[in-house]
Amino acid sequence: MLDKLFATTVVGSITRPRFFRQQVDAYLERLAAGEDASDEHILTLMERSIPYVAALQEAAGVDVISDGEWRRKSYLGIVADMLSGFELHKAVVDDGGIHDGYVGYTITGKIEPTAEGLFAREAQLLMRHTTKPVRIALPTPYHVARVHWTEERSADAYPDRHQVAETLVPIIRREVELMVEAGVPFIQFDDTSIGRPFSEASESAEFTEELGYAIDTLNRVVDGIDGVHTSLHLCGKREVGPDRTPGYHALAPALSDLQIDMPMFEFKDIDAHDIEVVKGLPERMEIGCGVVTAKRHGVEAPEEVAGHVRKVLEVAAPERVVIHPDCGFSPGVYWNIDIDDVYGKLRSQVAAAQMLREEIGA
């Protein structure tokens, strides 16, 4: 990812302080009630808060930083801010309960860009406030289609999820192109849906076909786009393995077909099965090691963090290893890991990286 060994980064979102969450919540209530809510107040607050969240990550020593996704109502809801055809409703986001978000959107109409370049503009705002390289996350077409399409409400506009994904591939691709033009060095795709449904179907031809489709749609988004580092945050995938054993079994070897520079794994409970998956990845891929827990309170010691990474180093060269948390700290506005703990966790992963560099004499 960088020339530096054991570079550290984040997975998009950073916890928002209470003052901020309350403002966004009130704003969403107004929107959900159908009131004509003005964006201006909340957008101003968001923009004034970006320098703070950049400073937090810089102070922790993180190498590649994000804007904490503070401008987003949720990691996924961002698409409704840039596309027509989505209807807001206050409900649990159907992403398998992984993020516990409860602001949902449903596709109810024709999807067309209404704010092209939104991700590039997010990036530019962050870049004005930092000299660090930045990463911007956006959901995959497949994930948006899986979460926001419902038989009852979306079928009039799009007969099935794949039609939605097909519509989104060129739209998301355009966002990627505009980010590259804006000089964004790192782009992260989020996909909680890839590899679902979980274990009970993972042996079936239908599962394999759907997984192949998810990978193909993402490959079409990035096909031929150069000059940017791409990663895929594989969220909640530890349940995918046979009998829901922790691991990424069901996704391998299909993962090797991904034209992405770095899959980002949850490796806080890394085991022998995960190691086999890592061994099977092509050398061209870096290995994102999510070894700091984003959803647990309390701060892990650097030694504990380094311990997880050492297991990866038994089978992969240090040049391929990148360290990050196992998920975003606050994928929706409601997640509530203490922001000082977030800082502590980021400090821990940076200290672990330094410890590992010293161990191998780098």
Ligand SMILES: [Zn+2]
């Ligand atoms: Zn996640």
